[in-house]
Amino acid sequence: MLWQLRAGLILLGGAFRATAQYRANIFSNMAAGAAFQTVGLIGLWVILNRFGEVAGWTMSDVALMYGLRLTAHAAWAVPLNQLMEIEHQVREGLIDRYLVRPVNPLVQLLTGRVRLNVFGDLAAGLILLAVAASRADVDWTPARLAFLVLAILGGGMIEGGFQLGLAAISFRTLGTSEMRFTVDTIFNLYGNYPAKIFSVPGQIALSVLPVAFVAYLPTCALLGRDSGLPLPDWAGYAAPGLGLLIATGGYLFWRSQLRNYQGAGS
Amino acid sequence: MPLIEAKDLVKEFRRVRPKTGAFSTVRTLFSRDFEVTRAVDGVGFAVEAGELVGYLGPNGAGKSTTIKMLTGILTPTSGTVEVAGVVPWRQRERNARNIGVVFGQRSQLWWDLPLRDSFRMIGRLYRVAPARYAQNLDRFVEVLGLASFLDTPVRQLSLGQRMRGDLAAAMLYEPPILYLDEPTVGLDVIAKERIREFVAGLNAEQGTTVLLTTHDMDDVERLCRRLVLIDHGRVLYDGPVAPLKEKYAPHRELVVQLASPAEVVVPNADVVRAEEGRVWLSFDPRTTPAASLIAEVSAKYEVTDLSLVEPDLEGVIRRMYLEREG
Ligand SMILES: Nc1ncnc2c1ncn2[C@@H]1O[C@H](COP(=O)(O)OP(=O)(O)O)[C@@H](O)[C@H]1O
Numbered sequence: 139m140l141w142q143l144r145a146g147l148i149l150l151g152g153a154f155r156a157t158a159q160y161r162a163n164i165f166s167n168m169a170a171g172a173a174f175q176t177v178g179l180i181g182l183w184v185i186l187n188r189f190g191e192v193a194g195w196t197m198s199d200v201a202l203m204y205g206l207r208l209t210a211h212a213a214w215a216v217p218l219n220q221l222m223e224i225e226h227q228v229r230e231g232l233i234d235r236y237l238v239r240p241v242n243p244l245v246q247l248l249t250g251r252v253r254l255n256v257f258g259d260l261a262a263g264l265i266l267l268a269v270a271a272s273r274a275d276v277d278w279t280p281a282r283l284a285f286l287v288l289a290i291l292g293g294g295m296i297e298g299g300f301q302l303g304l305a306a307i308s309f310r311t312l313g314t315s316e317m318r319f320t321v322d323t324i325f326n327l328y329g330n331y332p333a334k335i336f337s338v339p340g341q342i343a344l345s346v347l348p349v350a351f352v353a354y355l356p357t358c359a360l361l362g363r364d365s366g367l368p369l370p371d372w373a374g375y376a377a378p379g380l381g382l383l384i385a386t387g388g389y390l391f392w393r394s395q396l397r398n399y400q401g402a403g404s
Numbered sequence: 405m406p407l408i409e410a411k412d413l414v415k416e417f418r419r420v421r422p423k424t425g426a427f428s429t430v431r432t433l434f435s436r437d438f439e440v441t442r443a444v445d446g447v448g449f450a451v452e453a454g455e456l457v458g459y460l461g462p463n464g465a466g467k468s469t470t471i472k473m474l475t476g477i478l479t480p481t482s483g484t485v486e487v488a489g490v491v492p493w494r495q496r497e498r499n500a501r502n503i504g505v506v507f508g509q510r511s512q513l514w515w516d517l518p519l520r521d522s523f524r525m526i527g528r529l530y531r532v533a534p535a536r537y538a539q540n541l542d543r544f545v546e547v548l549g550l551a552s553f554l555d556t557p558v559r560q561l562s563l564g565q566r567m568r569g570d571l572a573a574a575m576l577y578e579p580p581i582l583y584l585d586e587p588t589v590g591l592d593v594i595a596k597e598r599i600r601e602f603v604a605g606l607n608a609e610q611g612t613t614v615l616l617t618t619h620d621m622d623d624v625e626r627l628c629r630r631l632v633l634i635d636h637g638r639v640l641y642d643g644p645v646a647p648l649k650e651k652y653a654p655h656r657e658l659v660v661q662l663a664s665p666a667e668v669v670v671p672n673a674d675v676v677r678a679e680e681g682r683v684w685l686s687f688d689p690r691t692t693p694a695a696s697l698i699a700e701v702s703a704k705y706e707v708t709d710l711s712l713v714e715p716d717l718e719g720v721i722r723r724m725y726l727e728r729e730g
């Protein structure tokens with residue numbers, strides 16, 4: 139495990155040196171990531187300003203949830219962004235060389251290239267979260283702060299676990315980018331708003347799908363609000379555990395699918 | 405105990421026939437409608453430490469697929485592989501430290517980094533002690549002639565330079581086993597010779613076990629003492645080079661260039677190859693004198709050029725494949 143981390147750093151160093159020649163690119167990408175998130179934030183702010191509150195949630199409540207969701211999203215997108223390369227690398231047989239080096243193939247895939255625009259997402263999420271957390275009606279005890287951190291990691295693991303599992307299907311030389319994009323869209327659409335605003339079938343779907351566990355349920359737990367979903371009150375506190383479970387499942391599935399890798403055919 | 409051992413090795417490639425229409429991705433995912441290619445069909449052989457084995461066969465015979473199973477890249481459909489006591493596809497990271505791999509078609513190096521930087525990464529990933537690393541690098545730079553392009557990014561190297569770089573990278577951590585899949589394809593004579601010399605040296609001086617696929621018979625004649633010949637995923641011959649040559653050596657080849665392409669049929673000789681009006685005829689000089697065959701051919705066809713070829717390994721193998729099919 140420690141070795142994988144060290145090997146990952148060695149590889150990341152190489153990837154960084156390889157992209158260093160495109161340094162201008164790196165920073166413009168990062169700025170683009172932050173700008174993209176800012177547009178999303180402004181949209182939300184406009185909606186809230188017009189209606190004041192949504193389903194009894196004030197602007198600062200929603201902002202807390204939105205910040206949590208954005209940060210959780212960045213928490214998986216920062217380490218796992220190279221998953222988007224998988225289809226191309228499978229098709230071109232580039233996975234071959236990962237399999238003959240003494241490092242976990244997933245570590246090699248993830249450290250293959252440095253993509254800094256995700257750090258723009260992370261920055262946007264953290265700033266929003268910090269502002270929202272200071273303004274929200276929450277008494278920030280150390281325990282609540284610790285839970286917030288766990289909730290971010292848990293939310294990241296929920297989304298990341300799904301993305302990893304879906305990416306693993308690419309080993310069967312099937313296109314998965316559409317599916318990954320769809321799942322990301324579901325998390326974006328339903329993860330950024332209080333689940334209460336959806337209709338009853340929507341709420342039931344949300345309590346079965348883990349989407350609500352990324353940000354909505356942990357935020358309800360922090361704010362001491364009823365989620366309105368057919369789930370027990372402590373469900374929000376279970377989110378980090380669920381994240382660990384889903385991430386582990388995603389990784390085990392990834393490992394099992396690796397044996398379906400067929401190479402590029404000569 | 406052999407260092408490399410494959411038993412009843414089978415690899416089937418499955419391609420799902422893609423579905424179209426609604427939910428096509430999901431339906432393709434659960435589809436049982438496969439197109440199956442049996443690329444390797446029950447291959448077995450054992451290689452002892454220190455051997456240098458040529459693994460030969462026509463295009464599509466299953467050579468690369470076998471090598472990919474031996475290196476742990478592919479998981480066999482059935483059968484077993486054991487390399488230095490490790491099942492490659494199960495314990496990839498352990499296996500990786502025992503083997504060097506060079507594919508002629510695809511570089512293992514970092515495309516955007518200078519060659520020197522790629523080497524340094526390999527050295528660190530394989531945890532080569534610094535003194536040992538410096539010593540190996542110096543030796544390889546000299547033997548393979550790398551000095552002039554050590555600081556050039558890999559993507560700017562010529563094919564010959566890149567291959568030499570790949571070879572050095574594969575041996576920096578001194579693995580006891582080296583797999584070479586068409587290491588000389590597309591190279592000029594000088595680069596080929598350099599690579600042969602390097603491989604021969606590794607085998608002779610360090611006792612590195614080498615498994616080599618190639619289409620270049622000079623590689624084989626120069627390097628291999630033992631051959632494994634395969635076709636359609638099956639082993640046709642496994643043994644020393646000499647008896648194979650003896651068995652088929654009586655045959656000579658007559659190469660004729662026809663004025664226009666035609667189907668050549670002459671008694672006492674077999675067409676072993678034909679392309680664009682050039683025809684390779686194999687015959688046994690003990691029963692059919694070359695002169696009479698030449699007379700016969702020129703009488704029936706309009707011949708613009710001809711030459712007589714002494715038996716080389718390539719002719720021997722062609723002859724052997726012909727007999728298998730015939
Ligand atoms: N990834 C793959 N998917 C489908 N078919 C493949 C794949 N790789 C190889 N094949 C097929 O398997 C057969 C053997 O290929 P290969 O092992 O590359 O042959 P060789 O190296 O002897 O030329 C060929 O028919 C080839 O088309």
Ligand SMILES: [Mg+2]
Nearest residue numbers: 404467468469
């Ligand atoms: Mg091949």
